[in-house]
Amino acid sequence: MARGKKRRYVYFFGGGKAEGKAGMKALLGGKGANLAEMTSLGLPVPPGFTISTQACAEYYEAGKRWPVGLKAEVDRALERLEKVTKKTFGYGDNPLLVSVRSGAAVSMPGMMDTVLNLGLNSATLEALIRKTGNERFAWDAFRRFIQMFGDVVMGVEHEAFEHCLDGVKEEAGVKLDTDLGVEDLKKVVARYKALYKRHTGEVFPEDPRIQLEKAISAVFGSWNNPRAIRYRELNDIRGLLGTAVNVQTMVFGNMGDRSGTGVCFTRNPSTGENKFYGEFLMNAQGEDVVAGIRTPEPIEALKKVMPAAYKKLYQIRGILEKHYKDMQDIEFTIEDGALYMLQTRTGKRTAAAAVKIAVDMVKERLIDRKTALLRINPNDLDQLLHPQFDPRALKAAKPITKGLPASPGAATGQLVFSAEAAEKAAAKGKDVILCRIETSPEDIGGMDAARGILTARGGMTSHAAVVARGMGKCCVAGAGTLRIDYKARKMSVEGRAFREGDWISLDGSTGFVYAGKIDTVDPKLSGNFATIMKWADQYRKLGVRTNADTPHDTEVAVKFGAEGIGLCRTEHMFFEGRRITSFRRLILVADTVKRLEAELAAEEDPKRRKAIAAELRGPRKQYDRALRELLPLQRRDFEGIFAALKGRPCTIRLLDPPLHEFLPHDVAGQREMAKAMGVTPEEIRRRVEELAEFNPMLGHRGCRLGLTFPEVSEMQVRAIIEAAANCKKKRIPVKPEIMIPLVGNVAELRLARERAEKVIARVLKERGLTKKQLPYLIGTMIEVPRAAVTADQIATEAEFFSFGTNDLTQMGCGFSRDDAGRFLGEYVKLGIYEYDPFQVLDTEGVGRLIETAVRLGRGVRKGLKLGICGEHGGEPRSIAFAHKVGLTYVSCSPFRVPIARLAAAHAALRES
């Protein structure tokens, strides 16, 4: 608070003038700012005043006391209101009644309800009767006021009032509130007052100034009630001062047949169609519309009922859209034929509507393309990219349980409980939903075959969730009430059983699970959507690539506008039937081969050399055989992906996960593997134990594997280059980029690179090609903090960097992604991290590592190609950071490519 300068708490509006305006939302709340703006526009707004959010903040600072000066300002504003309305507050023939409403800068439905009709007491009640000539209306207004005030301001239970009302209705022998007569209502008022006294220990206040003071304090207090706090948490609302309080002259939509009230959107918020949309109720107050006792009529009907009011309203619709240049959500009341505007705000809309409205408004020259792009929340596009339930079909459905909305979209299919069953059923053309307690890498095939995935355990970053999002496949994870019985092939939810083959439907955007079949509708990517994407591409500077491991994913991503693959993980390719057997055979003997080779190299004694060589022969043969089997399979994978890319660049990461991830950890799986390998299950178990690690995240994986088992990397590099050569022969252009994972030290990269280049030279020679004819790059992930801080050294050996932000976050922050759930939620609550750093890139910390790497890397290699390939690559805030630090591209799962394109455009537009 600037010293000497008096702070102002109250902003008046009325009589065509206002002290506030639309731009003052932070101070006046959304409602208050827009009431002021509409007043200045000359629209018929009932006069009133807004108490600022600053006053609310100071109320809390002062230990829940009104800040000094507020009382006086409120009094002055009331005086002014009396003058403008020619009414008097609490006395006189034309009594001033007001509404009191909360209104923060961001809409928060969880906060305080409205208090209407404040200012009524025995004296003003009589005046109101005289003035309106409607005794019943006046007594009804009074009983409504006592009830709202008691409930909302004083915390008297709502049910107690309802109980009281029901009693009178019973005594009167009527069913509806509206059937009560004046005498009945007088009885209600008397009983309400008694109820009020019983519950609060005070007499109901007759003095309207005390009523107003208590109501304002209650609004302040509502800012920090548990519901409001929770709402802010859930909706990620931060940095607000508090709530404003709007005190506004009452207008009555329930004053008779020439009165009414309604809510409208200036365009259709569901489809975006440029057509006035909304509904109204005659002879009703706002809460009657919401309560749903009477069915409102569509807004067009008003044209017939009250043509003048409709015409005026329709005009105002046009004025507001031209003024705000956006679709508006408005509230109005008609009192005895006169139209009053009670609210306007930017209307919420579906993603489809957002896209259509943005494109239409550009066509209508209301806004320019930049504004249109910025109007669309990139994350909302997700709705448009996945199948959705047909809204009509959904109406009839009731969810049987709810899990986490782990991967968006809707799916319907027949239940299966194993990956194998999913693949078999899918092969027969069936739509299936794969239901597992949790998934593991062995389930990939089944997940791919299923329409949707349902798990009983695991969070938003569980295997099922991550893989499903990567596949763009609907997934509901961690539905804790499910009981799954693999043996019996059934699941039950609260006693209700479902068996294999039963139809079930999942909504991965909400987490709801439904019994039965629900029709879905496919997304349309043409028309306005395509226009928005085209505009986004005009403005964005960041490239957008995709993380894809299969030709199918690649095709989807290219359709979504991916400019290449930023991360092709080769490990998923190892999990298919035959190859997993080959690879497991290799794993079984790998350490033995390496140990014996080392012994052989160190041994000088010829006799002992011979013995070692003999011992080595068998395992070595198995090792080589496995590699020989894997080579053509990998090559075919890459050929398919290259073909789908049609010449776009493809970053392929060499094998990354630790070997134990490829072995079965359950007894049955081990027994099966033992049979396939011709060894004892005991031997498999021992090998699994040998490979177990205390902290696998920091263990023997990435290039560490490639350096200790170079033949595996060499096989992969050969497969990549042979595939490229084969494509070239078929005149399919290719741009392979070989990526060495988990490098922390330039020497690792140097070695891995040298070995790769030897293989490449050999393949090129075999195919009679030169390096110029088949250009390729070799680069690395930057995911180990050491790599980031020594990026100047690493850049001497790397032709590109790709930031693996998942692992960089794990190591940089010291968080195990699999374990951090235990405290990260609390950390975000405590404000230690603004967002979960696995969802939104921690730009303050991990971001510094990235910035360092960018600076050091580009310092030694100008124009070094830089990308992000963690899951952050598809998250708008993280994309803005990538833009800011000058990365070349982001890479994300296929279904997030459009989101990334728009987010990249946002970043570029916000910068300028």
Added chain:
Amino acid sequence: MARGKKRRYVYFFGGGKAEGKAGMKALLGGKGANLAEMTSLGLPVPPGFTISTQACAEYYEAGKRWPVGLKAEVDRALERLEKVTKKTFGYGDNPLLVSVRSGAAVSMPGMMDTVLNLGLNSATLEALIRKTGNERFAWDAFRRFIQMFGDVVMGVEHEAFEHCLDGVKEEAGVKLDTDLGVEDLKKVVARYKALYKRHTGEVFPEDPRIQLEKAISAVFGSWNNPRAIRYRELNDIRGLLGTAVNVQTMVFGNMGDRSGTGVCFTRNPSTGENKFYGEFLMNAQGEDVVAGIRTPEPIEALKKVMPAAYKKLYQIRGILEKHYKDMQDIEFTIEDGALYMLQTRTGKRTAAAAVKIAVDMVKERLIDRKTALLRINPNDLDQLLHPQFDPRALKAAKPITKGLPASPGAATGQLVFSAEAAEKAAAKGKDVILCRIETSPEDIGGMDAARGILTARGGMTSHAAVVARGMGKCCVAGAGTLRIDYKARKMSVEGRAFREGDWISLDGSTGFVYAGKIDTVDPKLSGNFATIMKWADQYRKLGVRTNADTPHDTEVAVKFGAEGIGLCRTEHMFFEGRRITSFRRLILVADTVKRLEAELAAEEDPKRRKAIAAELRGPRKQYDRALRELLPLQRRDFEGIFAALKGRPCTIRLLDPPLHEFLPHDVAGQREMAKAMGVTPEEIRRRVEELAEFNPMLGHRGCRLGLTFPEVSEMQVRAIIEAAANCKKKRIPVKPEIMIPLVGNVAELRLARERAEKVIARVLKERGLTKKQLPYLIGTMIEVPRAAVTADQIATEAEFFSFGTNDLTQMGCGFSRDDAGRFLGEYVKLGIYEYDPFQVLDTEGVGRLIETAVRLGRGVRKGLKLGICGEHGGEPRSIAFAHKVGLTYVSCSPFRVPIARLAAAHAALRES
């Protein structure tokens, strides 16, 4: 190689002049450089020449071919040698015979053996006979030459020659080589030549120039034989060009009774006593002394046998010490009364000798204090700080097995197989050795009670090793041949059984395990040792603190010169009997308490609030009770430590490890705990499983625990401040420094600090003290990479930083310390890391994180106190880095404090 300038490969010495000098070790090897130096000093050195290490390097570069020009240089040097010696090579009446020896810059006993008598052939043999008049000597020289040449140069198996020789001895009916007559020796020569041809396919070369060429190539080749490579690996020898080759005129110690040979040290290398020390053999060549067939006599005896030669030798001893200003290890030969010097080099010595010699030489004004300090390898001091076996007692002992030398020192005691048994026996005054398959935190008490620790599993960084080093207690770890049977309370080694109570002895410096009792001698820390330490303290700039968790460790460290505690881990204190029960009780209910408290806070409904509060009551009571029990115990711990510190500062780290480390993971332990807690074992098992983490290293630990369970931190802070207040009352000065572990984000520290300060304010108020009267600091560990790169933010809340280099290495490099063994060995071999980064700080990578943190931290808080408290704090190379980047202190285990003091002095001296 500079263009145009001809490189020189050969350096001549002889006739009082030399082309080389002592400073040219890198180029001429140690032996060659010192032969040149001695020649220039006018000492009687047989003339010769040295082929440089550069020639060796170029030999390899050229694919094992002599570099151009080397041949011509060797020929010219031979001509010059002929002139100086007035002998001729390969012909004539006075034939020139030479020795050929390898000699790298660093002594490498694993490399090529010597070839003597090179130049002999049928012609020169005759001349030698004529010249010496000693036919037997000449034939013996020839057969020795063929044997050495065949074995060393041509790779003919040594045993084949010995077999041949044995045959002739048998035929002659003699037992000793010396009993063979001339005719026998002729027969030997003939058979050797045949053997040579059979094995090499070539006739033994008569041409001495071919002999010489082959010998030189063989020396070059020996540089990269597996033995030499292995030796360099094991001894951490890097960066050398190759080996030099020394070709030197032969002198014969075996020419009769006026000839002899010997090896001396200018001072006693074992004790450091300033007394000529060595031994000699008359009528013998060098290898006879080494072979040990005849017993050499002490050097004083030479005074009687050949007084003139002795006098000359004694003079030379003085000249060499004055010249080199260090103790020398010399070799000499007396040929027919004439003394020749064949080698001088800095003598290897024990740590005790190094200390005494350094101090004595300062007293003798040979060197200054700085030089004296730099002469002592800090790591060698370790020998002086632990009990050692009495060398006389050790002579009789034979090891039964060998493990890893995990923690230095010697120990003897009676076997026990459980921590409990160790504590019981120690309480009765028995010396015990605790033998376990591996140790766990529950064994701490027993480890502390034992004289030494022996484990069958685990490496140099296993629990047993790390804890034992911390305690300064002897430990042999991972003795893989041990079979331990806990039930039967016995162990067996290759069939030999040892039972509880049997005596056993461990040498933690070598890893040897002995049966029976071996007397030990205690270290002396006074006298010269104290002098060196005093001098080190004069020069060092780094402070040296210790990592200590008990009053006893603290006392030891203070005795060793620690200036405070840099890391007091509070978790070890939780493992003692009663307190582990209290803490386990807390862990059992902790999550329930937190969950219910959160529910209660969010609940509005009064009825449901009541129900939650009721549910919370029981667990909360248990939780509070545990804290109440722990408080006085912790307080007493701190009081003891503060008292031992006598006013030195004490950095206390709040609880760090994840909770599951405190729970038993075995069935028996869980059953026992269940009984103590009054719950079912199933409940314990479930809790253990709940707390299990995929990557505990990156899990719920450090300040993350403190923030989710603030009451534990608050209890610890209270214990610290109450203990400080109690000490202050007893007039013991205290400087507590509270350290918050695992901070990655300044907000974590801010919160933890605020909470701690509230507790402190409360305690101070209770005790009627002001902050000024009881000053304390609050700071943090820097061990998460994110903390290092945001150190500017963190320093706003931290009064000191302590670098936890163990964890910073784990997270910075992405290495799990427990798992990295699988590839780190290979990484060091491949040169990816110069040293194991857990042993020697990775200054290139982790060092950059530290430098960044130092720069950022001091940037916002001038004079910020900075320390290292990882195990690197006691490692000299890492200490040098700490000095370089300007840290305030290093902290290490008590027994490494003297090492750190000396290493810190080295760092300061090397800088200036």
